[in-house]
Amino acid sequence: MKKNIAIIMGGYSSEVAISLKSGNVVYKHLDREKYEPYRIHILQEGWFLVDSEETRYPVNKHDFSVMYNDVKITFDCVFNAIHGAPGENGVILAYLDLLHIPHTSAPFYQMALTFNKRDTLSILKKYDIPSATSVYLNNGDTIHIENIIEKVGLPCFVKPNNAGSSFGISKVHTKEGLIPAIEKAYKEDSEILIESFLEGTEVSVGVLEFENETIVLPITEIVSENDFFDYEAKYEGKSQEITPARISSEEERKVSAISKKVYEVLNMSGFSRSEYILVNGIPHFLEMNTVPGLTEESILPQQAQQAGITLTRLFDNAISQAINKNS
Known part of the structure; x- marks a missing residue:
């Protein structure tokens, strides 16, 4: 029997439009033989199931269900594609935990912690992870x-x-x-x-749980046409994202090792993409994204493709891991 999957997208921050794009890509690539996916827009004006005709059906927040075509829809798992609040900061995940609904992200505390840049840096300093002053x-x-x-x-x-x-x-x-x-x-x-300011090569590293082990994806080098890797560079083509990165094998080894250590130190699970600056060959941690962009052009999907992992397989793995943890 197919499992009902709610793909939550949108959110309450400036990242709404980007999140909707990510969520729609997840919806497009989920295996229809295994899953019945539903797009759930989490917006300031309300929570809605949105069908193929863009008709809205309100979500019952008491149990996270929807009356759709006179049938009550409940969900076996939630795929979190909300960048920013309330998805990436853990708020909606705490709500889902109360309802005992599995989700594809890390536990809400880890999400809240990693969304807070200064708290993340404070913890990592205790483990001698280099970062900027x-x-x-x-x-x-x-x-x-x-x-x-x-x-x-x-x-x-x-x-x-x-x-x-x-x-x-x-x-x-x-x-x-x-x-x-x-x-x-x-x-x-x-x-x-x-x-x-750290002078050096900027790299982005995807780390995730895949088939029951923590893996580091091929590393991406970021070359921005702008003064730094800003919104234009990320989303409007003003950068080169080179995978695999043009770094030495020793630098690759160091970045991979420190990225895996950061993931494990922070007790993460699910997706993550962290940014580093290589200064004289030493990786300096900038920040971690726990709901990274998931469009075909986004960095983590590029890295997965380089590793031979299709989007369908990547998203299927996230759902399977989430459901198995709660079984």
């Missing part, structure tokens, strides 16, 4: 520009602490540019992170 600010804190620049130097990066897809991020080259960058970041989040 950083300063943390909360909205309302007094801003001491000279002290910040003295610590992180110029250029530096200003980032929202809880946001993705490079929304709200600025690369700051001058003292005068720091306040506007901080104001921009605060539009996305009340907590921000200011980091030193």
